[in-house]
Amino acid sequence: MPAGVVAALIAVGLVGLNVWLLRANRKTPVPKGCxxxxxxxxxxxxxxxxxxxxxxxxxxxxxx
Structure with a gap:
């Protein structure tokens, strides 16, 4: 695979991971007392x- 394709796949994967983690964080309830x-x-x-x-x-x- 060309280096540009690998770099693009890594970038897309990192952006996707970030979006997924942000959505999962919003669903997490706030701890009691906080x-x-x-x-x-x-x-x-x-x-x-x-x-x-x-x-x-x-x-x-x-x-x-």
């Missing part, structure tokens, strides 16, 4: 963290 986890952003020093940014925005919207 439904409403809040990030502990006081200990994290990453100022550009997207989770921290979204958490602070939601606190401002709620007025806390």
């Amino acid at each position: 439904e409403n986890i809040k990030p502990d952003c006081e200990a994290c020093c990453l100022s550009d963290c997207e989770v921290r940014h979204l958490y602070k925005e939601s606190k401002v919207e709620k007025g806390k």
Whole structure:
């Protein structure tokens, strides 16, 4: 088989595996006690963290 065909088959296989794993992950139930986890952003020093940014925005919207 030519190298291009092998590379294409590997790429298609990896994309297919990724799609399947994402769908399987969505079907997995959330463990008990993990439904409403809040990030502990006081200990994290990453100022550009997207989770921290979204958490602070939601606190401002709620007025806390």
